[in-house]
Amino acid sequence: MSIISQNIKVSLSICIIALGMGAAHAAGDIEKGEKVFKKCKACHKIGEGAKNAIGPVLTGVVGRKAATFPDYSYGKSMRKVRETGLVWSEENLDGWLTNPKKFLRKILDTRKAKAKMKFKLKKQADRDNVIAYLKTFSVEMKKGAMKKDDMKTEATPAMAKPAMAVAATHICVENQSGKTLLFVVEAKGGERVVKTLNAAENLCTPQKMADAGGTVGVFLNEDALEGCSRLAKAGQAERLVAYEPFDNCTWAQ
Template sequence: MRLLYSVAITVSLLANAASSQSIGDPIAGEQAFKNCMACHQVGDSARNRIGPVLSNVIGRVAGTYEGYRFGSDIVAAGEAGLVWTPEQMFDYLDNPQNFLRSFLGNDRARAKMRFRLRDEQDRRDVIAYLASLTTASLSSDICVTNNSNETYFFAVDTGGSMATSRVTSELTPGETLCNADEIATNSFVSVFESSTALEGCSRLVGAGESEGLVRYAEFDRCEWVSHNG
């Protein structure tokens, strides 16, 4: 059952990738991930090593994982809007340095990651594997992740405009809040500068979907993973 879920998630996450690319296999990807383990960890007890933790990396803003000292160019790419979608990661893994140079339009940009995964199928598989580890999508829960680099106060309301249940929490960068209520309708996720702030930003989210805050801005002009402005 768990396998079925992860395959379904992978299909939906990769649906936006270029149509010439076939879908990766998360099982083969677990093998291909051995290439990455010299520098990266995943899972509950994962720690930053030579490279940052890669749990929940899909949907994360580049260069933001807490406690890791990223190179200045990948941080600049994140600030310029780079979010790790399967498609972006597919190009990054082929050649991190070229990817950053073309993303930033800067011929002198440097990647701290000195590893290239050239085989296209390996890249698709490893991305499918990382997507299968993205915990927030594994149920019909509605979740919001703080993908920004500051701490904010979040709320997840289920039951649409009837707002039958609300969970709230302060989230540090990278943390996720889910509302596990049974839900049949769309729901809202909201972010506030603090628990006492009256105004913030809200987004309508479908049942079983997740949203991530990329950057907080006043007057409901926050940037979200699935929507800018």
């Protein structure tokens, strides 16, 4: 157990340093992203009541599983990507927007993969900004999904259920990734709780441990040296939507 906790401690510190330095890409500018999105509008609709067009509806696409918008006829390679369970994390969107065909070839590990989307966004700043803009539509998606019955089966994990109620002295983490993973919650004071959580389980610090906040972390298993971590406030639950190592996890807002 001591080796395990040391591993976790080490990787948590690495992750926290990474958090401090900012993510791999600068946070995008929503207003600039709205302008960039004009290029996408030729094929994609977004927002309340949006309908599929040449491309699928993009409302709530950040955190959504690839190729799962109802009634859109995705290409063959995209349907294969859906089988892998790939989630549109910011990192994956960045890869897709850089070069959709190349992205599919990398994910599916075949030179035969083809994307129905021929459009590319070459500038990193444009990609960062448009992703920031896309993120602003995830809340609307949740509202829409409550109304629409057909969305239930295709619901992204992000809207699986509302955040749990958390006492003001707790830090909690909820596993909504659909996978069994190792979670760590650590109060600023240093007390740490480590537990493997099945899908839809959660973990909290014991009462009165965490008024000052702390961190939550997630790893594939006890031997994993890399995972994700996130600063956590007392009194609210951090919700993991999708797991991907090297701090590429998707968390609900």
